Amino acid sequence: MKPTVSHSIFGFSTLLAVLLVVSTALADFPMLQLTPPNAVRDGRVEAELIAEHTGLMPGETTRVGLRLKMDEGWHTYWKNPGDSGLATSIDWDLPEGFEAGPIEWPAPHYFEVGGLASFGYEGEIVLPVLIQVPEDLTGNEVTLRATADWLVCKETCEAGSAALSITVPVTRNPSNLMRNTTHEALFAWSKDREPERLAEGYGNSAWSDSGVTLTVREVLPSQFDPASLAVRFFPADPQAIAMNGPQAFEVWEGRGLRVSLTNNAIFDPPERLRGVLVIRRGEQLQPIDIDLPVRGVAAGGDD
Amino acid sequence: MKKATWFGLTGLVAALAIVMTPMVSDAAKSGVATGEAAPAFTLTDSNGVEHSLEDFAGKTVILEWTNKDCPFVKKFYKEGHMQGWQETYTAMDNVVWLSICSSAPGKQGHLTADQWNSEIDSQGINATAVLIDEDGAVGRTYAAKTTPHIYVIDGDGVLRYQGAIDSKKSTKASDIDGATNYLAAAADAVIAGSEVVEHTTQPYGCSVKY
Numbered sequence: 001m002k003p004t005v006s007h008s009i010f011g012f013s014t015l016l017a018v019l020l021v022v023s024t025a026l027a028d029f030p031m032l033q034l035t036p037p038n039a040v041r042d043g044r045v046e047a048e049l050i051a052e053h054t055g056l057m058p059g060e061t062t063r064v065g066l067r068l069k070m071d072e073g074w075h076t077y078w079k080n081p082g083d084s085g086l087a088t089s090i091d092w093d094l095p096e097g098f099e100a101g102p103i104e105w106p107a108p109h110y111f112e113v114g115g116l117a118s119f120g121y122e123g124e125i126v127l128p129v130l131i132q133v134p135e136d137l138t139g140n141e142v143t144l145r146a147t148a149d150w151l152v153c154k155e156t157c158e159a160g161s162a163a164l165s166i167t168v169p170v171t172r173n174p175s176n177l178m179r180n181t182t183h184e185a186l187f188a189w190s191k192d193r194e195p196e197r198l199a200e201g202y203g204n205s206a207w208s209d210s211g212v213t214l215t216v217r218e219v220l221p222s223q224f225d226p227a228s229l230a231v232r233f234f235p236a237d238p239q240a241i242a243m244n245g246p247q248a249f250e251v252w253e254g255r256g257l258r259v260s261l262t263n264n265a266i267f268d269p270p271e272r273l274r275g276v277l278v279i280r281r282g283e284q285l286q287p288i289d290i291d292l293p294v295r296g297v298a299a300g301g302d303d
Numbered sequence: 304m305k306k307a308t309w310f311g312l313t314g315l316v317a318a319l320a321i322v323m324t325p326m327v328s329d330a331a332k333s334g335v336a337t338g339e340a341a342p343a344f345t346l347t348d349s350n351g352v353e354h355s356l357e358d359f360a361g362k363t364v365i366l367e368w369t370n371k372d373c374p375f376v377k378k379f380y381k382e383g384h385m386q387g388w389q390e391t392y393t394a395m396d397n398v399v400w401l402s403i404c405s406s407a408p409g410k411q412g413h414l415t416a417d418q419w420n421s422e423i424d425s426q427g428i429n430a431t432a433v434l435i436d437e438d439g440a441v442g443r444t445y446a447a448k449t450t451p452h453i454y455v456i457d458g459d460g461v462l463r464y465q466g467a468i469d470s471k472k473s474t475k476a477s478d479i480d481g482a483t484n485y486l487a488a489a490a491d492a493v494i495a496g497s498e499v500v501e502h503t504t505q506p507y508g509c510s511v512k513y
Contacts, residue, residue: 083448084510086375086472114513116448151374151474156411157509159374159474238505266334266446266465266503 040162044071044152049144049166050126050183055176056142056168059135064166065126066090066103066148067186075122076150078108080236080275082243083116086151086159088127093145097134100146104128106193107278107287110232113155117244119234126186143167195276195289205273206295211263212241214273217256219288220281226251228282233259233275233290240270270294334446334465337502341454341462344441346403348432349419354401356460362397363493365486366454367430367468368447369402370412371422373509374474376450380426382476385451389429392490397458402430405442410512412450413437439513449508455489455499464489466504 035041039048046069056062068076068088077085092100106125111118131144145165152158171177179187203216214233231249235241245262252258259277263269273294279286335342341364345355356364367385369376379385392398404419406412414422419433436442445454445465455464464485471482485504492499 081507084508086474086507113510116510118510149473153509155512156372157374266336 038164038166039067040164042160042162043158044074044154045069045076045150045160045162047148047150047160047162047164049146049164050186051166051168051180052128052183052187054169054178054180055171056131056133057171057174057177058133058137061130061132062168063128063130063187064144064168065128065183065187065190066146066164067124067126067183068121068148068150069124070122070152073122074152074154075109075111075118075120076125076152077118077120078234079103079105080119080234080238081151082111082118082120082238085118085120085153085157088148088150090127090129091147091149092129093147094131095142095144097136098142098144099132101130101132104130104190104194106190107195107276107285108234110234112244113153115244118153119243124186126183126190128187128190137170139170141167141169192285193287195287197289198277198292203290203292204295205290205292207263207269208296209263212261212270212273212294214259214261214277214290214292215252215256216259216277216288216290217253219257219279219286220251220255222255224281228280230280231257231259231277233261233277235273235275237270237274239264239267240273240275269296335462337462337465337499339462341456341460342441342444344444346434346436346441347416348434349416349423350432351416352432354432354434356456359399359456360460361458362399363458363490364456365392365398365400365490366445366456367400367402367486368442368450368452368511369404369433370406370450370509370512371404371414371426372411373450375508376412378474378476379451379468379479380428382479383427384476384479386427386429388486393429393431395494398490398494400430402428402433403436403441403447404433405436405439405447406512407439408437411509412512439511442511442513447511449506450511451508452506452511453486453489455486455493457493463493464499464502465506466501467506470504472507 036048039046048067050065050067052063070076077087079087081087094100108119108121143165147163149161152160198216202218205214232247242262242264248260250258271294274291277288277290343356345353347353389400393400404412423433451468453468457463466485468486469482469484471478485501489499
């Protein structure tokens with residue numbers, strides 16, 4: 001019996017997937033899809049290293065991610081966890097010549113428990129990391145290892161940890177590199193939450209006794225439904241503003257936004273405002289990377 | 304005309320400006336800046352004895368917010384670090400260590416006075432007293448956000464330190480030795496009558512279970 005073309009492609013990709021991780025193959029048989037064999041569960045969280053592509057190439061970068069699946073109602077934390085909590089960390093143990101970059105933190109959610117702010121994630125997420133592959137890599141596959149540590153909280157908190165590994169085929173032919181279909185949706189989720197740098201000269205920030213303002217220009221489309229708009233600023237520095245304080249926003253000069261943030265009463269005014277401004281228009285998410293000097297603070301600033 | 308329309312739209316949208324967060328309760332909202340007078344309080348300890356901040360005038364007072372089931376608190380108790388510091392400071396003249404629990408009834412870490420006394424025995428807690436703040440009033444006044452959260456008050460009633468217990472944000476006891484101990488640095492400076500260099504730090508830990 002001669003398979004159809006689509007069957008043969010399907011078969012080929014499945015074969016590749018098997019080479020990558022056995023768990024990938026299980027995705028084709030939903031009945032068998034339990035915990036992927038590379039995944040480790042510790043308490044409320046299932047953790048796994050996943051690869052964006054079906055292989056990696058010597059001399060290139062490859063994107064690997066820490067997949068975390070939290071039990072319903074539980075959340076893990078962003079790089080700035082908020083008033084309490086702890087950022088998830090990845091301690092890599094890579095073969096000679098490999099180099100891992102920092103976590104490419106997806107824009108977080110805002111949680112509030114007992115009047116305190118938490119910045120983090122619930123459900124199933126991925127924390128992507130770009131890894132540089134050495135040029136002189138030999139062999140047909142390589143195993144990447146890491147220990148992940150996290151704090152997971154609902155009302156209460158639990159520390160979790162997992163020693164993880166992933167074995168990825170090595171290829172020297174770029175046409176062998178395909179997106180790992182099993183995890184495509186998850187990497188797309190993180191891509192949607194990747195902050196885009198605000199264009200130079202399109203933002204400013206000012207401090208006064210009544211609060212910190214963040215103004216950004218030309219970030220909204222020329223037409224949008226104002227009722228669908230929601231905005232929140234997540235500071236990278238926990239001391240810059242009162243993280244659980246009210247935030248208000250208004251549309252500014254057509255396509256801009258002015259966000260009013262609450263001063264942190266305990267710390268000195270910030271010299272810079274760094275973080276992520278998340279603009280939500282209905283389903284559409286637009287995270288913007290903010291790094292601006294704060295006027296009215298720095299010595300010689302034009303107050 | 305076109306410009307007017309623009310303004311009209313902007314004005315309309317501005318009028319719709321939405322406050323993102325409902326006004327939060329005073330929980331951990333404002334607090335007191337370091338260098339200002341520490342807020343007065345009166346709380347009852349696990350033995351039914353009332354303690355007021357003013358009772359300790361002339362003494363250095365260390366406040367430690369606690370929740371025995373929080374992983375960050377366990378980090379400092381399971382190998383005896385916290386008990387050791389409590390012992391060191393309470394052995395000094397004119398130093399008082401008050402552990403305060405602001406967990407609400409039914410929330411994690413809430414204990415009755417009797418349960419606290421059992422906990423003090425079993426954990427070897429060496430605080431001067433464990434104060435029960437189950438309505439969270441004192442915690443809110445101090446803007447205590449995490450467990451642990453440390454405050455050091457001098458003999459004049461001035462808040463001289465607030466923030467983290469140390470510099471290494473983790474739940475691992477193995478991180479304690481390599482960290483900068485903010486609590487000890489602040490307490491030692493206040494006891495010696497010198498300036499606290501790092502007088503305000505960002506606390507880390509579990510949220511206080513108000």
